[in-house]
Amino acid sequence: MSDQTPPSAPNAPQNCPREYQDDYIGQQSPKLGAPLIIALMIAGIIGAAYAVMYFG
Known part of the structure; x- marks a missing residue:
């Protein structure tokens, strides 16, 4: 369980650029x-x- 939490953290930064891209579009x-x-x-x-x- 604790091993899966760190991968979840990198996912959040990846979502931010996605939102930024949507904003740009x-x-x-x-x-x-x-x-x-x-x-x-x-x-x-x-x-x-x-x-x-x-x-x-």
């Missing part, structure tokens, strides 16, 4: 998400304009 996704949302909005406006031109 979380920080990166908004940077990628904002242009994507803007592009979708522009596409929607263009689509609406085409629809108005087509039906009008």
